[in-house]
Amino acid sequence: MELRHLRYFSAVAKSLNFRVAAEELNLSTPALSKQIRDLESELGVRLLDRDTTRVGLTNAGSVFLEEASAILLHATEAIQKARDAAQGNRGRLAIGNIGPIAANHLAASLGKFCSQHPDVEIDLIDMDIPSQVAALSRKEIDVGFIPANAIQTLPTSLESVLVFSTPLCAVLGADHRLATRDSIPLAELAKDRLLCIGGGKQSLHRSYIRGVMEGRGLKAQRLTDVKGFESLLAMIAGGQGVSLLAGRSGLTRVDNLIVRPLKETGADLEVAICAVWQSGKDSLLAHRFIEAFRETARTSGKIKGRASRFAA
Numbered sequence: 001m002e003l004r005h006l007r008y009f010s011a012v013a014k015s016l017n018f019r020v021a022a023e024e025l026n027l028s029t030p031a032l033s034k035q036i037r038d039l040e041s042e043l044g045v046r047l048l049d050r051d052t053t054r055v056g057l058t059n060a061g062s063v064f065l066e067e068a069s070a071i072l073l074h075a076t077e078a079i080q081k082a083r084d085a086a087q088g089n090r091g092r093l094a095i096g097n098i099g100p101i102a103a104n105h106l107a108a109s110l111g112k113f114c115s116q117h118p119d120v121e122i123d124l125i126d127m128d129i130p131s132q133v134a135a136l137s138r139k140e141i142d143v144g145f146i147p148a149n150a151i152q153t154l155p156t157s158l159e160s161v162l163v164f165s166t167p168l169c170a171v172l173g174a175d176h177r178l179a180t181r182d183s184i185p186l187a188e189l190a191k192d193r194l195l196c197i198g199g200g201k202q203s204l205h206r207s208y209i210r211g212v213m214e215g216r217g218l219k220a221q222r223l224t225d226v227k228g229f230e231s232l233l234a235m236i237a238g239g240q241g242v243s244l245l246a247g248r249s250g251l252t253r254v255d256n257l258i259v260r261p262l263k264e265t266g267a268d269l270e271v272a273i274c275a276v277w278q279s280g281k282d283s284l285l286a287h288r289f290i291e292a293f294r295e296t297a298r299t300s301g302k303i304k305g306r307a308s309r310f311a312a
Contacts, residue, residue, distance in 0.1 A: 001039065001042055001043075008039070009047060009064070011024050012036060012055065013065045014065075016057075043064075045058075045064075046061075084119065091119075091120055091285055093120055093285050093289055094125060095125065095142065096131070096145065097127065098128065098129060098145050098146075098229070108296045109296040109297075112296060113292040120285065126229070127144070128197060129150060130198075132144035132146060136276060142278070143277050143286045144277070145276070146160070146276050147274070148271075154276065159276070159277055159279045160276045160277075161275055163273055165271060166247055166273070167261065168212070169260060169261055170244060170261075171236055171242060171244070171245050172236065172258045173239040173240075174256045174258055176242065178260075179258040181260060182261075183260055183262060184261075186213065186216055189244065190213055190218045190220050191221055192222075193224055193242070194209055194220050194222065194223050195226050196225050197232050216264065224241060233254055233257060237255065275293060
C-alpha cells in the first residue's frame with residue numbers, strides 16, 4: 001500500500017462518486033476503480049459499498065477514512081517541514097560557546113534569530129576550543145566560536161568567518177593587590193601566577209598569553225593550567241592567580257572578580273573571534289545564525305562590513 005492508494009480512497013470516500021473523484025485525481029474512472037479494488041484486496045476488507053446507482057462507505061471504510069486522512073495530513077506536514085529545513089527555516093541548531101567571548105553577543109543574536117525563525121530549536125553548549133573543533137568535525141554541533149589565531153589549525157572540512165573582535169583584559173580577584181587600579185600594566189601581571197584554560201603545551205590560551213608577553217619583551221613568571229573556564233574563574237575569584245581574557249562585559253557579572261583594561265594598547269591585545277561551521281550543502285541554518293550574530297556585533301560596533309564567505 002502506498003500513499004497514492006490513500007489519496008485515491010480518500011477522494012472517492014469524500015465525494016462518494018468515482019467519476020468526480022477520478023476527475024479530481026486526473027485518472028480515468030476504470031483506473032481509479034481498479035486502484036480501490038486493489039487496496040481492498042490488500043487490506044482484506046471491503047471499504048466501499050457500490051452498485052450501479054450509488055457509492056457508500058462500509059463501517060470499515062469509515063474507520064479507514066479517518067486514519068487515512070490523518071496519515072495524509074501528517075505526510076503533507078512532513079513534506080513542508082523537510083522543505084522548511086532545507087531552506088534554513090526549521091530544525092535544530094547546536095551552538096558551541098566559549099564563555100564570555102561569545103556570550104557578549106549571544107543573547108541579542110539568539111533573540112534576533114529566533115524571532116525570524118521560530119521553528120528552529122536552539123541548543124547552546126559550553127565547550128572549550130578543542131572540544132568544539134572535534135564536535136564540529138563529528139557534526140555534533142553546527143556552529144562554533146574560535147579565536148582567529150587558531151583558524152590555521154582547523155581541518156579543511158571546516159569553514160570560518162570573522163564575527164567580532166574584543167580587547168584582552170586583566171581578570172583579578174577582588175582582593176588582589178592590583179584590583180584598585182583603573183588599568184593594569186602587563187609587566188605587573190607577568191610577576192603574578194597567570195592561569196590558563198586547557199592543559200599542557202596544546203593549550204591555546206597558554207600559548208596566546210605567552211605570545212603576548214614575549215611580544216612585549218616580558219616573561220611570565222608562572223603559567224598554570226586550569227581545566228575548564230568555570231574553574232578558572234573560581235580560582236581567580238579565590239585569589240589563586242590572575243589571567244588575561246577577552247569578553248569583558250561577560251566577566252563583570254561574576255562575583256568577586258575584578259575586570260580591568262590593560263594599560264597597553266595594540267593589535268596584539270585584540271582578540272578576533274571567528275564563527276566556524278562544517279562546509280556543505282546542509283549549512284544554511286548555520287549560515288543564517290552566523291549572519292544574525294554578525295549583524296548584532298556590527299550594530300554594537302564590534303565588527304565592520306558584511307560576510308563574504310556565504311550568502312545571507
